[in-house]
Amino acid sequence: MKFPEFVGHDKAKLALILNAIDPRCGGVLFVGERGCGKSTLARLFPEILPEETPFVELPLNTTEEALLGGVDFEEAIRTGTRRIQSGILSRAADGFLYIDDVNLLPADILGLLIRTDRPIVASMNVGEAPISPHFLDRFGMAVAWSRITDPAQRTAVVRAAMGTAPPAVRDGREDALRTLVCNARNRLAGVSVPPPVEGYAAERCLESLAAGHRGDLFLRSAARAFAAFHGKGEVSQQDVDAVIPLVLDHRRRMPSPPPQEQEDRQPPPPSQDRSDRAAQPPDSAPAEATPSTADDPADFAGQPRESTPREQVFDVGEAFPLVRLHFRRDRLKRGSSGRKLKTLSSDKRGRYVRSRNQGSLRDIALDATIRAAAPWQILRGAGEILDVRADDIRYKQREKRISHLSVFVVDGSGSMGAQRRMIATKGAIESLLVHSYQKRDKVAMVLFRKDHAEVILPQTSSAHLASRLLRAIPVGGKTPLSSGLLVAYELLRRVLLREPETRVLLALITDGKANHSMTSAPPAEEVKKAALLLRELPFTEFMVIDTERKSGLVRTDNARVIADQLGAAYFSIEDLKSDSLVALIRNRETTLKEE
């Protein structure tokens, strides 16, 4: 398939053309639905680039040394001189980097990429790991992709993909396009931006609330390239308007591209003032956490919300899309890219990202070791075989995905019995399950009812299994809440012993009416003790979902007390019904990001 044969997606094509004309446009990110041809189009880009312009692919298996370059050991062994072999970045000088599934790159590589100024053409699917706003900002342009719906065009897409487009189309139009691009490039230096248009562009950037000045710069370059492409000598307001969607849409103050894949194509929630934020990071003192309760719904309801997630109806109540729940951060090990999904690995598993001077003899980085030894070979008088000394040895530093575990501690007592209450509760759990599933977190479930608690689902990555179990959860009997917490504690202790790097979210779903204790102590006393135990667990975050009916005559707010004891984020079932949970968690996400 040739560039002009690619059906539809004119916005994406325009973005590539403008970048071909002026690489200062800053590259482009294609974000969207899978299987729409994002990579296919990106791979056609070299056809319209001026000849000899580098277009270097950065594959997912890239290591840091391959990216930056390193000592060429062949040369070093032969001549004893250190010649630096060029890495991907220098090969892409004056050209473009190309990255497929950019969001799946290791955090360290992403961290390095943020610091380069090479324009990047990249693709990513939505519904998978998000990229940090910081990295997103680096892209001059972003284009959202979704499938073409017009039947005639769809047919044309298939034909093009099969390489059976009518032969008339293969008429060297891509050469014509390349000529247009080259002409525009030559004209570029002569294209001026009149002050009123500069002012207009600046205003539009301000309006978008984009952070920093990158947007202004990219907008200017894009508008100039657009004018040059249309053979004009001066940029007009129309030229600016034409490229605004490409340059500014992804800068309009949003935490990250839409994290949900099917329904969430709606705009992100508006940003809010720091003072407005209802939820605090979980590490803060419990007294400060979530100052608002259901008594005071205005705190949530008063905020403007553009996003109305589409809801789906289940036999277990309503599930709604959530954004990522954040796990407690540890600053020591995480990379700088803002992704919180990767950690350095201490065993041989995970991907090799770079070499270092210390490590385990069982995991030697041979390439780096040879590079270190190579320049000394002549001095050491090495013959046929490489002379490697202890000092030369380098070790692999690996990175692997942190595993996340969500534990649901569910109240199955009689007080939850009011049928509708349990339906809503199950809906809430289901929503959290959907979330865990999308993020590939593991889940476990503890149920407490009658006189004891049990692990009804040991940790598993099958959210399906959890969902099926959820449907079957029975209700009735007393509320052995402390027992539930203790069983969860035992479960977590075992998990953390085996996999100490696991991040845990414990969600307690209860009305808080503990009325059965394991010992002779009062139930509330036991709960308090269990909560203290749980809080000692590393990397564990808590969340309490209060199922008590707040509009009823008798309300105890016991679950609130337990939330405070746990240092947990607190949500009432009413919050859940009114999708405040979504907003709350989004808020929290922004808070964490800007910390």
Add this chain to the structure above:
Amino acid sequence: MIFPFTAIVGQEEMKTALILNVIDPSIGGLLIMGEKGTAKSTAVRALAELLPEVPAVAGCRFQCDPSGALCTECRERALHNGDFKTERKRMRVVELPLGVTEDRLVGTLDIERAIQKGEKRFEPGLLAEANRNFLYVDEVNLLEDHIVDLLLDSAAMGVNTVEREGISFSHPARFILVGTMNPEEGDLRPQLLDRFGLCVQVVSVREPELRVEILRRKAAFDDDPATSSRAWVEEQEALAKRIVQAQTALRSIPPADEALTRIVRITAALDLDGHRADIVMLKTARAIAALRGKPAIGPEEVRDSASMALRHRMKRLPFEEIGKDADRLQSLVAAI
């Protein structure tokens, strides 16, 4: 000796889906969902055994197709010698073990060469071995995430590009990816499911007579593989011939408007993501037509391609199992 493909009882959809992938490898592989002990791996091995040899560049470490995409080394060979010798190779089944490392999968620096001769040379990984072969991944859903990402990335592009350990290398990686999974043991992200061309579900055979037949054939094979296989020679050869004929016929079957319109109507009604469904369905229908010796894609071929091409691409409610709304799919296809 390998159990003859044509002696496998039942599992027709799986067998057909495998054959269609051989006829047109660009269909993009097969995901087999279901229980253990349903002849999944036997079927793949048996099919590879049955196929005739194919030409490959002599001495190439990547089994490059002389008339197809070439690896970095063959490109140099072609530059120096103008042409290259060819040899004939049989299709193999390369297995990807669950604990596979990134190095082993994509390839890495040849350590021996580096130490002994101070030379940088690429040591091919499993993706290289898999080029023009079957790549069989048992329990693909249990592989580490980043391994699956790398695997499916190469599978989609047909190329393995390596940038690591001082090595910058690329070679064709066009293989027929066959993955198996049991959804109860963990799921595969929808983005990854979509990368598998076809998907079939297998269950163990329920009919008592057929079960007895399976046992009988298996026992006969285990007792005396050579003799019992002889009974199948004719059928094996006939199938091999049909497949080769279909491979040739494929190119002359046009993607007719009528078939295309029908396909787009189905996928649009199901509101499927992206365009892969359309493309895979057409390729599958075309391969079916070729296998049936038909000159064009008819409505039956479109109908018969629907389940395997769309099963894993259907929109699902959270935690709904793959294949749950098979009936809806069938009635929709029948109506269009």
